[in-house]
Amino acid sequence: MRTVGELAKAAEEALALVARQPAVVEAEVFAASNSALLTRLNYTSHIPCNGVEEPKSSEAYGLGIQAVFDAPDGRRIGFGSEPSDLTAAGAERALAKARKAAVADPEFVSLPAAATAPRSLTNYHDPRLMDLDDASLVEAGWKITGGALRTFTASSRLADLAGDDEALRRLGLILGGDVTILRERMAIASTAMPRVQTDETSLITAFATAMVESRSAKGSGAATGTRLDHFTDEAGVEAAQNAINAIGGERVPSGTYTVVFGRQPVADLLNNIVIPA
Numbered sequence: 001m002r003t004v005g006e007l008a009k010a011a012e013e014a015l016a017l018v019a020r021q022p023a024v025v026e027a028e029v030f031a032a033s034n035s036a037l038l039t040r041l042n043y044t045s046h047i048p049c050n051g052v053e054e055p056k057s058s059e060a061y062g063l064g065i066q067a068v069f070d071a072p073d074g075r076r077i078g079f080g081s082e083p084s085d086l087t088a089a090g091a092e093r094a095l096a097k098a099r100k101a102a103v104a105d106p107e108f109v110s111l112p113a114a115a116t117a118p119r120s121l122t123n124y125h126d127p128r129l130m131d132l133d134d135a136s137l138v139e140a141g142w143k144i145t146g147g148a149l150r151t152f153t154a155s156s157r158l159a160d161l162a163g164d165d166e167a168l169r170r171l172g173l174i175l176g177g178d179v180t181i182l183r184e185r186m187a188i189a190s191t192a193m194p195r196v197q198t199d200e201t202s203l204i205t206a207f208a209t210a211m212v213e214s215r216s217a218k219g220s221g222a223a224t225g226t227r228l229d230h231f232t233d234e235a236g237v238e239a240a241q242n243a244i245n246a247i248g249g250e251r252v253p254s255g256t257y258t259v260v261f262g263r264q265p266v267a268d269l270l271n272n273i274v275i276p277a
Helices: 004-019 088-101 134-154 156-162 165-170 234-245 263-274
Strands: 024-044 051-069 076-083 173-190 197-212 217-225
Touching (some): 024 088, 134 156, 134 173, 134 197, 134 234, 156 165, 197 234, 217 234
Antiparallel strands (some): 024 173, 173 197
16 A cells, blocks of 8 residues: 555645646645455355455555636636556646536535644554555454354254264355455645645454355354454354354245344445445
């Protein structure tokens, strides 16, 4: 990932460049670097598997400029961005896009200014997550898988169904899901806020689905957090235990029911519907 220092320098230099351009009344520059790390869970007791596989990562960074321009028919506001380039050339291209996309907005007053109250939330990211290496990413995946396997092997209900360890494997114990880590850094500066402001944030999530395939039983588990030292095997344990609890379950008749959503569906609703709206 690009460092906070690199982003702050890019935002400061881009703002200085934009301020020198003709017809620019005010501007806001946003520089960001985002990274997503993922390790996939895939355990099957009756089929050879790796338990944890496909660790991968993706990264993106770039500049965004929102600017207000003087025009013969009044002021216009536009936004332009340039991916994968924090240089002056990238800022010039982003500004050109903002100028081309500028439109009249009769409701526009001004770009945001710095808050008068002192900032209350700082340094809430986890440095360990921000600097996580490949081995630690895979270890996080194994933590969830290990929690599920310990729950399966410690279950007296599964032991009664199987009779011995070999038969336990033949029950078809399955675990799927992923551990995802999101890391974000940003810097922002504007005509009204020339001193660059920066921020960093980190998030770690785990979603797991477990099955006792021979009994058509399935359960899910989830966990979210912002610090690596708070990350436990909770999602794997929850998924496995829910799958065990579902053995011998009965299908609910068709009808109208009151539903209480768990954390995973609430997160899906927020991420895919509420927040984008």
